[in-house]
Amino acid sequence: MGAGIAEVLARGGLAVVGIEVNQDALERGRGHLEKSTGRAVKRGRLTEDAQREILGRVALSTDFADLADCDLVIEAVPERLELKRKVFATLDGVCRADAVLATNTSSLSVTDIAVTTNRPTKIVGVHFFNPAPVMKLVEVIRTVLTEPAAVDRVAALVKDLGKTPVTIGDRAGFVANRLLFGYLNQAAGMLESGHATRDDIDSAMTAGAGLPMGPFTLMDLIGLDTCLEVLEAIHAETRDRRHAPSPLLRELVTAGLLGRKTGRGFYDHGAPKDEAPVQADGPAPVVGILGTGALADAFAALCDRAGAQVRDAAADLADCDLIVEASGDADAGRELLAAAAQAAKPGAVLAVTSATVPVAEAAMASGRPADVVGLHLPDLLSTDRAGALAEIAETVATGPGVADRAAELAGRLGLTVVRCRARAGFIVDALRFPYLNDAAAMLGAGYADPDSIDAAMTLGCGYPTGPIADLDRLGIDRAVAVLRALHAETREPALAPVPLLTEHVTAGVPIR
Template sequence: MTVESGTEIGKVGVIGLGTMGAGIVEVFAGGGLQVVGVEYSLDLVEAGRDRLRHSTERAVRRGKLAADGRQALLDRVTFSSSFDDLADCDLVIEAVSERLELKREIFRRLDEIVGADGILASNTSSLSVTEIATATARPAQVIGMHFFNPAPVQRLVEVVQTVSTSEEVVAAVVALAHRLGKHPVVAGDRAGFIANALLFGYLNRAVTMYENGHVSREDVDTAMRVACGYPMGPLALLDLIGLDTAVEVLATMYRQTGDRLYVASPLLGQLVTAGRLGRKAGRGFYTYESAGSGALVDDARTPVPRSVAHDVTRVGLVGSGAQVKAVGAMLEAAGVEVRRDSTAADCDLVVAAASGVPVIELAVAAGRPSDVVGMNVPMPDSDVVQVVRTVEASDAAVESAASLCLAAGRTPVVSADRAGLVVDALLFPYLNDAARMVESGYTTADGADAAMKLGCALPQGPFEVLEEVGLGVALGKQWAIYDEVREPGLVPSPLLVELVTAGRGFRD
């Protein structure tokens, strides 16, 4: 294949036949390409061959692949323990462990073996493709081609272009991804590319929130699943990824960027040191039935189930804005009498509709701070109600408020009295990170949306969320979160500020 000629890639090589590498072999062979799968020993070759056989057998059982199609796919794959068998490949991709020197050594060898027109690709998820490319004499033909696990199922492929990668190589790899039925998103060579850069910042913030006692592990996970529609909560997702893997990814991203967002929460490191690596170890943030199981079992941190029973008959409601209406409707659905503002004194419980003002200020003004809790409905169509626990609120008041939520058919999440509570405090900094990414020219709004929906299975991309809530609302919430802690990484994106001022959107 000559890249400049636009000839289709017809033969590919895959180095590393673990779970990811074997999956990439299956994708290429399923797309009609001839594939050479290479490992370092015959034992590893056989293990890779078995992974491919078992995966395609499952696909046949599930009706995803016909039996004759499976055989044709397998016939297109040859296996080897010799790099020399990659010499006539049009493209070779490595899928070995995330060790920079190992990948550089592989690329040095490939540079000597693969034909002069061959494209060399890395499936790295966090390392610098530019650094890998410097091991070769052909940096213009080196590119990142980051598949997501499991590769046969996940549609996203991040195509990572370095400052040296030629446009012809980018076009050839994008065309190949389309041919394979994937959705390619082109990104610059930045730490974590798109999906991991946004995902791991969000996950790290969630760990810090839990570590600081802002919210329980169950409630932070429930909040993001139920309010935002995420498939998993952040702590449960980290257990699935592996806490050791998360620490390694964050460390790599911090080394490349110097951004404190990627300094792993101390709790992550402590859990790894203790051997609590997540599901694969049977313990992480949660405890599981056995190593590798996803079934949870109770442990010392498992909370007592909340009860719908309560002895509240009258609730005083204070505050202003749209939250008063939303919280008031929820309380009425719980079957209690709701008294507002000046009539709130003679009540069993006082609820402050939390909408930007610290609840403790309203609690002190009410003259009975131990009986005052905050409530916030973060999303109009969500079942979640955030119950705000101030430093003065009694346990009885907090539990009564949670019980009222249950009585109304809602899902209570208890949070400390902090800017953004749980949902906004995790959601809007993530949206701000995405805005900064586009501002830097690193990707587009469409690219970021596709990456997060296809790569992380989120129901909406960050810019779809921004368009739904409104850029002005998002900017106001981000300023409030920044103002509380003055962390430089939380300063609103200048592009977001500019667009709000101009009355424009990210796609205008």
């Protein structure tokens, strides 16, 4: 990180002094700088002259005394509090009294570092993301001791460097990691509990939530040891058991399976790639749709696109292969499904779409529980990626082969299919709404403004949209409904919708 940050500063025209522990480490740092700027030259993004100038601005040294003239020092030594405190004590001794000292820590408390220095008012956090030359977000952290001028100077510098500063208080994980790691840990817990497979969870989050990669791919990329450390640091502050590292994550770390860097983590990176799943073929199914309203209309449009025949009159359901209850109303849906179950041919699959009413309840009320599965299309109503993902959930009462048949029929409608157990929120909603609830909690507490929270996730984590924008896009009423269902099922206090969300739903005003 140190080399990356030095490159950012030098590219911004600043004179940089890079300090390392010894000559070998210095050479490694020089190598990073040369390689990274060399890549930019090869890609035509930098001329050789510009590269020479950038490298010329970085003086490398093993002597801390060479920092005596610096206005700002950014520390990026390994993530150990005692080491950081030692480095800051040295900096205190050699740096000018008015110099601002910053730490690039990802998860340690900036305050914990600041209090052992002689200049706590001049200590800030500057959290760059990896790789620093590429990632646009920089979280700027003020402690209760930091003087506003020091924070303003650092934020202004970050802006001058072409990055987006997000200024926030000193809470473990700041914005991006705090929101990201709760979600990643929950995904690990989901895998551990047998709710769904690794591949299905990863596919669900890419195809259904539009994320650039699924949680297990991302954890393998970050490094499972880093994930464990960050979660431990966040948990130490929040004492929220959702941040207590999943036992599976810890086991992988203990076994030395740290992700890409060791060749194996959640995935075996040396193994041959799985073959692409065979696209279901066969005639488009005959689909019955129960209910009227936006959900039923959207599902009918999806069937039309796939060339499937749609039956929406109760009297016409006898030849349907798949009957989808899409009324959007639990009581009405139950009655419609019970009536349809009597009309349906043997072998027809009955699917309930609610992600908030337990599938098993609807299945039992239908009178044909063996033929019932849950079918959830997480983004059917909210994006133009509508229909990309179908989550199919079977209950303990679902008959053998019925979920397979449902998956095949959904495949024939052109959907990407994942499977899970019948639990509130299925996969996508169960993972994304707690994350959105956490973002709303940050907003409600005044920790960060909506733009900062959204920037943290889009610029820091590569999310296509930020959580506050997501809440308005997906609907805060839906968020509250799913969170209530998750809370009712798990009794996990942190899954209850935060007051800010329920207040906005009651008042009928968007969150932004």
